[in-house]
Amino acid sequence: MWVVSLFLPLLGTTLGSLAVFFAKDKINPKTQKLLLGFASGVMVAAGIWSLIMPSIELAEASLKEWAFVPAAIGFLLGIFVLLGMDEIIPHLHLNASRPEGKKADLTKTTMLVLAVAIHNIPEGAAMGAVLAGYLNENAMLNMAGVLSLAIGIAIQNIPEGAIISLPLLSEGTSKPKSFLIGVFTGILEPISAVLMIILIYFLEPILPYMLSFASGAMFYVVVEELIPEASEGEHSNLATIAFAIGFVLMMVLDVALG
Numbered sequence: 137m138w139v140v141s142l143f144l145p146l147l148g149t150t151l152g153s154l155a156v157f158f159a160k161d162k163i164n165p166k167t168q169k170l171l172l173g174f175a176s177g178v179m180v181a182a183g184i185w186s187l188i189m190p191s192i193e194l195a196e197a198s199l200k201e202w203a204f205v206p207a208a209i210g211f212l213l214g215i216f217v218l219l220g221m222d223e224i225i226p227h228l229h230l231n232a233s234r235p236e237g238k239k240a241d242l243t244k245t246t247m248l249v250l251a252v253a254i255h256n257i258p259e260g261a262a263m264g265a266v267l268a269g270y271l272n273e274n275a276m277l278n279m280a281g282v283l284s285l286a287i288g289i290a291i292q293n294i295p296e297g298a299i300i301s302l303p304l305l306s307e308g309t310s311k312p313k314s315f316l317i318g319v320f321t322g323i324l325e326p327i328s329a330v331l332m333i334i335l336i337y338f339l340e341p342i343l344p345y346m347l348s349f350a351s352g353a354m355f356y357v358v359v360e361e362l363i364p365e366a367s368e369g370e371h372s373n374l375a376t377i378a379f380a381i382g383f384v385l386m387m388v389l390d391v392a393l394g
Contacts, residue, residue: 152297177382214352264332
């Protein structure tokens with residue numbers, strides 16, 4: 137089951153990239169808002185119950201009343217690392233619009249492919265951190281938490297896959313090639329997850345820091361990328377409702393099955 141969860145985020149990217157074979161030009165705005173809102177709720181719930189809380193509980197044995205320190209340090213580090221990445225890499229929502237001119241289109245799309253691919257690294261690291269704890273048979277990290285995190289990332293990756301593949305198609309790239317490039321951006325997720333598992337295997341004491349780091353990175357993605365996209369324009373209430381449903385569903389899944 138844990139192997140399936142490792143590749144669920146890539147499946148989300150693949151499903152989104154399939155839009156080139158069915159969609160006319162872009163994903164339906166209402167559908168996108170529902171997906172982004174639901175994914176945001178799932179990822180926030182997973183960030184709290186699957187990452188932050190286990191991070192604190194893992195540190196309690198050695199740090200006692202200072203158990204919050206690894207969670208605080210890791211969370212802030214995750215935020216600031218992605219903030220630094222966004223200073224170097226263009227924001228996803230700023231790259232969704234197409235500029236004038238063919239040459240500009242190609243440059244913009246290339247930057248977008250790079251942005252999505254690199255933004256997938258911390259999401260893969262989050263999966264790797266949770267899986268590492270689960271594989272180490274840590275009582276604070278269960279399969280429900282692993283699956284909730286994987287599902288949230290996978291849902292978020294559906295519109296990302298479409299955002300990559302559809303502009304390529306509109307520029308004249310063939311459907312199969314546009315699809316494959318979209319899928320390629322998601323391959324970094326299982327790769328970075330495996331690297332994180334290996335790192336924690338050799339350096340188990342850093343697990344609390346890595347869990348909270350992954351949470352901070354995911355919260356940054358939600359606040360900086362998903363919520364602004366979901367709230368833009370009309371029908372933002374759909375995203376709010378979907379957020380609430382996603383949050384409650386994953387909270388119940390993680391707590392009840394934990």
